[in-house]
Amino acid sequence: MYIFNHLLVATDCSERAERAEARAALLVQEHKCDVAELLTVRECGEPEILAQIMNSTVASATALVAENAGRVLAYRADVHKDNYGVQFTCKVRFGRPASEIVIRAEELRTDLVVIGAHGGNFFSDLLLGNTADKLTHLCKSPLLVVKNKPSQSYQRVLVPVDFSEDSRRAAEAALAIAPQADITFLHAFEVLFEGKMQYANVAPDIIDEYRMKAFEDAREQLNQLIGGIEAGGRRMQRAITFGLPGPVVRDYAKATRPDLIVLGKHGRSRIEEMLLGSVTRDAIDQTESDVLVVPAAGGT
Template sequence: MKLDHVLLATDFSSPAQRAEEYACFFAARKHARLTVISVLEFAAGMDPAYPVNHQYLTERMQEASVLLTEAKQRIANRGISASTRIETGPPSEAIVAAALTEAVDFIVLGTSGRSGLAHVLLGSTAERVISRAPCPVLAVRSTGGTEMALKRILVPIDFFDCSLDAAEYAAQMANESGSAIRLLHVMEPVSYGLDFTLGDATDLARVRERRLRQLEELATALVAAGISTTSVIRGGIPRNAILEESRQWSSDLIVMGTHGRRGISHLLNGSVAEAVLRQADCPILAIRSPKFHPDHRRLIPVSVRQSLSR
């Protein structure tokens, strides 16, 4: 995995403070550069020169400058050198733009895990960043009180390319940290056919057996690479099954591939990664655009990936 430059996006809230701890954790492990960004939310089209807007931005800028200086000192106390920047505009757009400008390999940010009407009306900065980011995004919802560890990584697998990318990224992390991986495949509930009959039980058993073989093949490849790996199949709604497995296994991190859907497709189909993000007890690492060094050694052989890919 390529992790030379980490971008921490903060609004100085409790989740953002926990995200800062994770950003420092990964930056220290990889001796990576760390950039801390704070975005002053400002709607597109508003005139920053208008007196009221100008006063608002000036006050927010002063406040953010003080808080960023304090954050930079906290980070320095951990032995990590950080640079800071302040941007204005819609937060998700500013964070993605900064990630592109800075050519970062990893974004870390906190999320409040909103749901219900507030989520529908306001959306989530974390979810919007995940859907557009040019690199993996670590979203941290927890507010502290738990050990900073990376011992157990849960990797949901649906055998599409994005989940196999996530598996490779998780394998690289586990290989460097000595973490254990659990592969999870979720078989969704049976749907009714046009004649209102259930699918043939024999066909369902055959599908389950095929998925078991595929999971075992992937697990075997990871074990051969020296990674402690187990696998499990659950039935149910994907987001619920992932959350339940994560809690029962006490995972420290969930690494998920995401299609990064936007627009009407997103509204109709949603995103499992984003649904999990709202309720997970541990951080979620969303992989839409994985970053690897050009000469990295694949831990999941190409031949295995080709045999697994849908």
Template sequence: MQILAATDFSTRSQRALRRAGQLAQATAAELAIVHVVDDDQPQRLVEMEARESERMLTELIGAVSELRDVRCHPRVVIGDPFDAIVRTAVAQTADLIVMGAHRKQLLRDIFVGTTVERVIRTGHHPVLMVNNEVNLPYEVVLSPVDLSDASANAIRAARTVGVIDGARLEILHAFLPVGKGKMSMAGLDQADIDEYVSSERQEVTEDLTAFLLESDLGGLGASLRVEEGGAFEVISAGVDRMRPDLLVIGTHGRSGLLKVLLGSVTEEVLRSLNVDILAVPPNKREDITGP
């Protein structure tokens, strides 16, 4: 397996590098450690920064305990950070990109997105965004599923890169009983409304079970949980309840101004929840123009 870890030598990326090293140790993967030198500056400064970055990468590899016994390949790349990371991941045939949570700049993020979000949006690699300190391998994993190919692909990718090995996995699905509001407006008894919601929950649970079996995900030993509410509301509540080490979520291939202005559940999760997040874009063969 090939892992790419991006570092800007900050504390945030230090956590990501440690997690990447831990995963590489567990899976016998090779690890490319990439630092991007922004080329939007005088050439003399670019060359100077590149030389210094090579020295710092070498020192970093020797100083981080999680990188011991890992086959590390330091890379200094010139260019725009998000574009350079994606290009290098393609060149390295990376199976996983690991990045730290970047400091947010409100106005720029609204219209452009953070580097992590742009890497997820433009690439086809699973991206692990590391928010928290690295101690043990992931032990508790939460994966929201919306019965789409994208959500099934996210769990498959998590299994492939080894982040759910030995972990307690919960698969979470949000549903909205469409007739509940009309029943309330019609003045029906609460007991009748509760019975309707319970019936809907049972039907959705059966659909979820069938979806996992059809997606060859029935043998994970995961617990299933179906909660009433909007997607982000249910995911956020699930994180508060379960306190997972990792959230695994698929992204849909929406692009352009629609995505920038309206956002998505995944982008809201990336920006709002303080948990490590594995975000998995659609496969290249999947339709990436849908909602």
């Protein structure tokens, strides 16, 4: 069972990051977290550039950048204390953002990392990956990517499942992070070799029989998955849809507008995801919902 007690918020103090900070503050309030930290990471080359401009030492420039960043974080922490009654500690680090966030998360034994969703240049994201995308691969803790300005706790949560152990972990994380929310479990199913049957001109009614059998098998497996989860008497909805997982999740989220999508991350390599597509990345890039990514057991 997941317990969200140690929480790390990675922020660049932008408007999008402010949404993530506010969501994190709500979660700290709701879960009564013992550890809650605002972390900002400055690029390691920034002090060197500033030192040249100021004609000073790198050490002096580093101290100045850290002081200014710390002052901004402290102000943000005070705002969240006034608005939500929660206390954040503040930390400034230098280096590559994704790497430093992961290191700090491990130092704090973080139960949840929260970050704002960032848009960007398509080609640079494709070649280099943005921070959120990198963290979905590197982070060993659940990662919450926040897109929306929060007004209340999560109320409608969508959990796409494929009946794997990763799906079960995602279901448990969804129940834990949103204890008051309505949960919908969504499964996308296909018929094995349907394309080949169509190519071979198999009669449509025979293909429909195969689809019905696949649907019934999926419903049975979904009931088994839900039946094995400690839900505390909460009502959980089921949805089974024919199609590929990525488009099914995207279209279902567009139609139902959940506050949060929770996904269990499989241990595939980045090359496999580039070639085959990633439901996780599609959910982050192509839906309007916040996305919680739950890593596979033992990390990514």
